[in-house]
Amino acid sequence: MSLLVVGSVAFDSIRTPHGEVDGILGGSATFFSVAASWFGPVKVVAVVGDDFSDEHLEVFRLRSIETSGLERAPGKTFRWRGEYAGDMNEARTLAVHLNVFEKFTPKILPSHASSEFVFLGNIDPRLQLHVRRQLPQARLVACDSMNYWIEGSLKELKETLAAVDAVVVNEGEARMLSGRQNLRQAATEIQKMGPRIVVIKRGEYGVALFNNGSIFSTPAFMLEEFKDPTGAGDSFAGGFMGYLAKAGDFSxxxxxxAVAYGSVMASFAVEEFGLQRLLGLTPQAIEARMHDFMRLTQLDV
Amino acid sequence: MSLLVVGSVAFDSIRTPHGEVDGILGGSATFFSVAASWFGPVKVVAVVGDDFSDEHLEVFRLRSIETSGLERAPGKTFRWRGEYAGDMNEARTLAVHLNVFEKFTPKILPSHASSEFVFLGNIDPRLQLHVRRQLPQARLVACDSMNYWIEGSLKELKETLAAVDAVVVNEGEARMLSGRQNLRQAATEIQKMGPRIVVIKRGEYGVALFNNGSIFSTPAFMLEEFKDPTGAGDSFAGGFMGYLAKAGDFSxxxxxxAVAYGSVMASFAVEEFGLQRLLGLTPQAIEARMHDFMRLTQLDV
Known part of the structure; x- marks a missing residue:
């Protein structure tokens, strides 16, 4: 079934203990859509600048991602520069240039209106709500957010949360949003704000899923080595929503x-810089890692 | 089958956001043996002082723990004072009085010699090795350790590790011992030191088990509230070794x-101060939580 993502396309400059890259294609909508594309058709709504070339567009085409919602605006594409040190658990942002992303207002095209699965990436909650309202046929709408909006636009964020089915946030964001240290309590508080499905990402420790009264907790895939954590969370969300859209229901x-497939896609994303590993996948490689993931996490062997 | 534990008995004074207790019974051997006692017979080797009363001994008797190895020495019992704040992830030690524990040399009695499952709690690695050598019939010997010995007695610790089958340490200790940040690499390095089974405790995030070439990773049980983390790691080890001794093999x-049962026992331990919750259990309560643990962690529902 049709999956739509609204988010950012960016050029990332990244330094980790394993190397350094400059101005490579990234952004939340990019990682999300490339990860999700392995499960079915994806449409992307984002903005890029004059410096976004045919070569960059080819990355989306290669994965059959529908790019009619990829708006071109005069100016430069969003740029991010950051580094990871030590255990690479946290990015240190060195520079952010929002550029064309600063005035981004997502445009929902007629071809998007029938989207049944929607992911509202980390943008201003007013815009998330604006998009959500244009997609009345959506069966499952999930949103991301971040500390910046929790601190600065809490009222607006709560209006958005009241209008979505699911939220995908990290542990620290869940605690900040709910005002609760305990993760179960935090999830319950967030569910009261609207979304019946709360997905909490815990980085290298895994993911917790709260769906109505049920809880699922799973560790992350355990890699012997990884090179670049950038995009892990968005790749998780892409695998999660991609699998749900393919399955067609959310039992x-x-x-x-979906959480397991999301974890699998995140584990691939971090193995190489940028989109390199996600682009070079095969359905067989994904199924093989899913098998390994089950072997890693399942009690009964 | 018979399970023997060597470790500490202590009186703990603890402050957490949920309350305060003074001089309650604790210690690694105590939490371990009470947790393990729910799976089968346990023998304890430890030292206590003049202040250890019949009332305290009754706690062990209540759980049918064999206490002939509980040595009485002149002086006071080991005392620890600590507090937990915020998310209670880490104890802040306010005072340690080793007292009779300072000169503790575990005495292995003839009745201990046939022990097939042995847990060497966190004591001087020289003493751990001394005990291990007196138990030639042991089929599975596991040991704990801590930063203090890794920093100060690495050579001796490595001799002990070369003589045991399993090691149970926390994440930070595993990294310090191996010199590796990556947990898979850390486990491989520790396996090279001797133990084929490496169990790495990750606090509220769960446990990773490395057994020969196989890896199992599981999250912790997710409580809505807990009051006192003291003894969680030792209760985990008690449930882990207790289940293995009961099962009789280590497939x-x-x-x-065993990791799941250990996680279950740890989840009970933290629900109340000290041993309160572990002492008030029933086999039915343990099985019910094991069922909940599987429901929480299993992909297929």
Whole structure:
């Protein structure tokens, strides 16, 4: 079924203990859509600048991602520069240039209106709500957010949360949003704000899924080595929503499998810089890692 | 089958956001043996002082723990004072009085010699090795350790590790011992030192088990509230070793179930101060939580 993502396309400059890259294609909508594309058709709504070339567009085409919603605006594409040190658990942002992303207002095209699965990436909650209202046929709308909006636009964020089915946030954001240290309590508080499905990302420690009264907790895939954590969370969301859109329903069993596929896609994303590993995948490689993930996490062997 | 634990008995004074207790019974051997006692017979080797009363001994008797190895020495019992704040992830030690524990030399009695499952709690690695050598019939010997010994007695610790089958340490200790940040690499390095089974405790995030070439990773049980983390790691080890001694073999399947039972016992331990919750359990309550643990962690529902 049709999956739509609204978010950012960016050029990233990244330094990690494993190397350094400059101005490579990234952004939340990019990682999300490339990860999700392995499960079915994806449409992307984002903005890029004059410096976005045919070569960059080819990355989306290669994965059959529908780019009619990829708006071109005069100016430069969003740029981010950051580095990871030590255990690479946290990015240190060195520079952010929002550029054309600063005045981005997502345009929902007629071809988007029938989207049944929607992911509202981390943008101003007013814009998330604006998009959500234009997609009345959506069966599952999930949103991301971040500390910046929780601190500065809490009222607006709560209006958006009241209008979505699911939220995907990291542990620190869940605690900040709910005002609760305990993750179960935090999830319950967030569910009271609207979304019945709360997905909490815990980085290298895994993911917790709260769906109505049920809880699923799973560790992350355990890699012997990884090179660049950039895009892990968005790749998780892409695998999660991609699998759900493919499955076509969001039963507890499918939500759990979606979390596993999301974890698998995140584990691929971090193995190489940027999109390199996600672009070079095969359905067989994904199924093989899913098998390894189950072997890693399942009690009964 | 018979399970022997060597470790500490202590009186703990603890402050957490949920309350305060003074001089309650604790210590690694105490939490371990009470947790393990729910799976089968346990023998304890430890030292206590003049202030250890019949009332304290009754706690062990209540759980049918064999205490002939509980040595009485002139002086006071080991005392620890600590507090937990915020998310209670880490104890802040306010005072340690080793007292009789300072000169503790574990005495292995003839009745201990046939022990097939042995847990060497966190004591001087020289003493751990001394005990291990007196138990030639042991089929599975596991040991704990801590930063203090890794920093100060690495050579001796490595001799002990070369003589045991399993090691149970926390994430930070595993990294310090191996010199590796990556947990898979850390486990491989520790396996090279001797133990084929490496169990890495990750606090509220769960446990990773490395057994020969196989890896199992599981999150912790997710409580809505807990009051006192003291003894969680030792209760985990008690449930882990207790289940293995009961099962009688250490196949991969049994090791995974042992990790789950250990996680279950740790989840009970933290619900109340000290031993309160562990002492008030029933086999039915343990099985019910094991069922909930599987429901929480299993992909297929």
């Amino acid at each position: 507890e069993a499918n939500l759990r499998r | 991969e399947a049994n090791l995974r179930r």
